[in-house]
Ligand SMILES: *[C@@H]1O[C@H](CO)[C@@H](O)[C@H](O)[C@H]1NC(C)=O
Ligand SMILES: *[C@@H]1O[C@H](CO)[C@@H](O)[C@H](O)[C@H]1NC(C)=O
């Protein structure tokens with residue numbers, strides 16, 4: 001082995017080590033403006049778990065990034081691991097949402113976030129092909145009452161078809177598509193009871209959940225909190241990576257990112 005190879009090896013090992021300690025830090029992030037940022041959500045590479053990246057703007061508000069766009073975060077519930085984002089608005093005097101150029105809300109499906117089954121999506125100005133979809137595009141669909149009762153979207157009254165559907169089930173849980181061959185606008189409501197009159201609907205929101213983070217990755221025992229955990233080989237996936245597994249009767253708490261006493 002020559003010196004160059006050795007240097008390269010050392011460099012990549014150092015990079016690996018610094019990634020391991022950096023990337024999987026369990027330090028919670030500082031508040032963004034007045035909003036607490038719970039673990040594992042991450043507003044910078046040095047806090048939280050960077051797989052769970054969200055954005056904190058200079059003015060102190062939080063944004064959720066999708067593939068080519070971002071949406072304001074309205075609220076975060078660390079207990080249920082859910083975030084409510086504000087859907088795109090409708091361009092005035094049109095029936096088109098501002099995110100139509102990005103094809104609507106497209107989550108990166110390799111990241112640990114998906115759309116929960118608590119959302120009711122109202123699709124507006126759809127083509128007739130949607131009548132063949134599993135969406136409810138009947139004359140009784142709640143989208144008609146919504147268009148009727150909402151002055152700011154009166155341009156949607158001329159759309160040939162509108163539809164309503166509850167997320168989850170067989171539908172894709174990573175996107176709310178907006179496009180010429182489908183619908184040109186949408187809105188979303190969390191835990192909506194469609195039998196309520198529209199003036200009693202809550203403001204628009206789309207609920208997203210994050211999947212529980214696994215135990216912290218380690219290279220050696222010094223990367224773990226030795227009083228509660230031990231660095232050991234993770235035998236579930238293929239690559240044989242090591243994680244700080246909790247000692248004895250302690251259990252991994254994915255919400256705090258620490259080993260705690262079981263509540264049972
Ligand atoms: C934070 O809270 C204070 C007091 O309630 C308020 O004056 C301020 O505008 C808030 N800042 C942000 C960024 O929301
Ligand atoms: C999705 O996220 C992964 C991991 O961060 C990244 O490598 C990839 O480029 C992202 N894909 C898109 C389409 O943004």
Ligand SMILES: *[C@@H]1O[C@H](CO)[C@@H](O)[C@H](O)[C@H]1NC(C)=O
Nearest residue numbers: 094095096125155179180184
């Ligand atoms: C309705 O959708 C079509 C097809 O996407 C679009 O061209 C049209 O501008 C939309 N109508 C309004 C009022 O936005």
Ligand SMILES: *[C@@H]1O[C@H](CO)[C@@H](O)[C@H](O)[C@H]1NC(C)=O
Nearest residue numbers: 067068069101102103104106
């Ligand atoms: C995101 O932007 C890239 C580059 O402009 C583009 O190729 C891709 O189709 C866009 N993806 C979506 C879902 O809009």
Ligand SMILES: *[C@@H]1O[C@H](CO)[C@@H](O)[C@H](O)[C@H]1NC(C)=O
Nearest residue numbers: 114115116117167168173211
């Ligand atoms: C989101 O992903 C989790 C884990 O894969 C899964 O249990 C849950 O059903 C998904 N949610 C939806 C609405 O598909």
Ligand SMILES: *[C@@H]1O[C@H](CO)[C@@H](O)[C@H](O)[C@H]1NC(C)=O
Nearest residue numbers: 136137138140141142194195
């Ligand atoms: C569509 O929604 C309306 C109003 O909620 C309901 O009465 C009707 O049965 C639904 N139709 C289908 C096909 O699900």
Ligand SMILES: *[C@@H]1O[C@H](CO)[C@@H](O)[C@H](O)[C@H]1NC(C)=O
Nearest residue numbers: 139140143144145146148149
């Ligand atoms: C729309 O509004 C008109 C007038 O206010 C009313 O007669 C009609 O029943 C409404 N349609 C729906 C679907 O709510």
